Amino acid sequence: MYIALTGSENNKDVYIYHSFRKENGKSSSRIYKKLGKYNTLLEQFDGDRDKMMAWAREQADKETKLYKEATGKISVEFSKAACIPMNERRSFNVGYLFLQELCTQLRIDKICRTIKERHKYKYNLQAILTDLVYARILSPSSKLASYDYCQTLLEPPKYSLQDVYRSLSVIAEESDFIQSELYKNSNFLYPRNNRILYYDCTNYYFEIEEESDSKRYGKSKENRPNPIVTMGLFMDADGIPLAFDVYPGNQNEQTTLKPLESKILQDFNCSEFIYCSDSGLGSAANRRFNSLGNRAYIITHSLKKMKKEDREIALNPTQFRKVGSTKFIDLRTLDETDEEVYNTVYYKEVPVVTGNMDETLIVTYSPKYKAYQRRIRDRQIEHAEKIINTPGRKRKGKNQNDPMRFVKKTSVTPDGEIANKQVYNIDEEQIQKEEMYDGFYAVITNLEGDVSEIIRINKQRWEIEENFRIMKTEFEARPVYVRREERIKAHFMTCYISLLLYRLLEKKLGDAYTVSQILGTLRSMQMTLLNTASGYIPSYTRTELTDSLHKTFGFRTDYEFITKASMRTIIKETKQIKSKKS
Structure with a gap:
């Protein structure tokens, strides 16, 4: 490596250049590192150009030495007669490092420091909370099994299992604060689109028979004969979770909306949005609540449950229109074997008055x-x-x-x-x-304007169902093994943060991969420690996805050999706040 000065006479830069040979055998060079502005550096050496250049050449020599250490060949000695040490772990997961960097950018350390000011405990809450999240994503299981799994990370826990159980009550108590801070901080990673908020409920079962506290018999989504708890979840227009809460399993889902939405209005600084949900959460009271202020709503509407005379108007095949057209169409005249007709959505608008609310029922028909x-x-x-x-x-x-x-x-x-x-x-x-209902679908709204946009907004509701599926299936949030109320809340808090991290990771990767691809890759990224004195080799398959992860996060774990010092540097970098990249 060598030093080069570039730029005009009054605006020079000092660079370290790296010489290399191209594939065709010709020599070339490229910028390796910028040391700074020439005039600024010169001032630091009192105008002595020779001293400044000598310092620059020293920096080039240092970078050359580090580059050779990082890229040079290494040799490791093994003995055919020696056994590996007893109880020494040799395999470690490094997939968590990408999650750790996301946790750093979410300022979870700062959140935990603020929480500590309000509580008396000696354990490291940040380490426990993040480890619970890593385990939930990489190897979902009980708290005990999660603690054991975290021993396989490059940074094993320095806290005890008892500290984990003690921390759950604190996590539960601070749940609302953690959620609001994560929402604010997540904007550093991905600008949140809170113009539309989707809400839905699901429930989680316990493998018990006796009811207690919030664990109640109710209408199980999975038709299981066990006590359940209900989770209400808000997500934004990009499918990223926004807030959640847990309710008794026998509570009417309609009544879960207002308390959680009130928290969002108060703590999340969100006051202008379109509320979107299915008909099960779209009671007249909930619609009225979301017609206040600068809010509006789009809610699916059951045609089967409408009054007979209203249903006949809605299903009447006349006065439908193609989206974007003003011409009326009689559905009975459609040739549904025509490809264009088959793939077209038709709609009609029916004015509805509910109490003091003026609403519009939008009925769509799709062959x-x-x-x-x-x-x-x-x-x-x-x-x-x-x-x-x-x-x-x-x-x-x-x-x-x-x-x-x-x-x-x-x-x-x-x-x-x-x-x-x-x-x-x-x-x-x-x-x-x-x-008689085939092809028909309906939403009720207090919005006026572009029908195609209203239809598009409602179609995105599938993402909140996918969020529940990820938590239940990929993160194995049920059955719930903890029993105490505060531990139940903490359990879902870690599941929620896991979902948030996954969705943010998905966005950073450009929505280019499926959930099974991303989670499968993170879970498989193991490193093998050759011996305690040398370093690590990757024992996973390098793929397009691992390359994308490394490119996105700015570090690599797929070199043929990584020294322990280099690995410590990578770990350190994942714990540092990075400036926002353009």
Whole structure:
């Protein structure tokens, strides 16, 4: 490496240049490091150019030495006769380093320092909280198993298992503060789009039978006969979680909205947004609450539950329009075999007055959605026919998608007498009832304007369902193993932070990979320690995704050999706040 001065006479820069040979054999050079402005450096050496240049050449020599240490060949001696030391760990996960950098940028250390000012404890809350999150993402399990897993990280815990359990009450108590601070700090990583907020609820079960506190019997989303708790979750327009809370399993989901939304209005500085949810969370009271101030709402609306006269107006095939057109269309005239028609969405607007609220019901019709619903139903009818033809007692249908809803039981003769045996048939009347709704969908809103934008906003609701799926399936948030109320809240706090980290990581990678690809890669990124005196070698497969991770975060763990000193430098860098890159 050598020193070069570039620029005009009054605006020179001092650079370290690196000489190298191209693939074609020709020599070339490139900028390796900028030392500073020539005039500024010259002032530091009292105008003595020779001293300044001597210092610059020393820096070039140092960088040359470091470069050779980092890129030179190494040799490690092994003995065929020597066994590895007893109980010495040789394999470590490095996937957590990318998560650690995200935690650093979220200022979790600062959040924990603020919390410590309000509590009396001696353990390292930041280390415990972040380790619980890493374990939830990389190897989801119980708190005990998570503590054991963290021993496989490059930085094993310096706290005890008892410290983990003690910290849970603090994490639970500070849940609202942690959420609001994470929301504010997440803007350093990715500008939050809070113009639209989506809300939904799900529930998580416990493998117990006795109710207590918030663990109550309620309508389980998974039809399990266990006590449950309910989680309400807000996410922003980009699918990134915003806030959550936990409620008793038997509480009406409609009543969970206002307390959590009030926290967002107060603590998150969000006051102008469009609230979007499904019909189960769109009661008149919730719609009225979201018509206050500068808020609005878009909520799915059940056509089946509408009053008969209102439903007939909504499903009347006349006065529909193609999105972007003012021309009225009668749906009965459509040739749904035409590809353009098949892929087009048609809509009609129906004014609705609910108390003192003026609303608009937007009914959409899609031939493609109609075909999809019929395919699903045909498979369910086929399943129902198999059930009928299978000997044995027939069970009752448990939900609206159960094939048994198409099975009709006849227990009397046409004359009204009690039959000798029960007869099961396909219920054609039930099929016809469902067919009348094929292709139709409705939302109710107090917004006026672009219908296509309203439809687009509502379509994004699938992302909040995916958030729940990630927590339940990928992060194994259920069944819940902890029992105390504060520990339950802390458990979901770590699941929530894990989801936030994952979504932010997904955005940093440009939404280019699936959840299974990202999590599978992070979980597989293991390093093998050759011996305590040398360093590490990667024992994972280098892929396009690992390259993307390294490029995005600015460090690499895929060199053939990494010294222990180099690894310590990488770890240190993941704990430093980085300036925002353009």
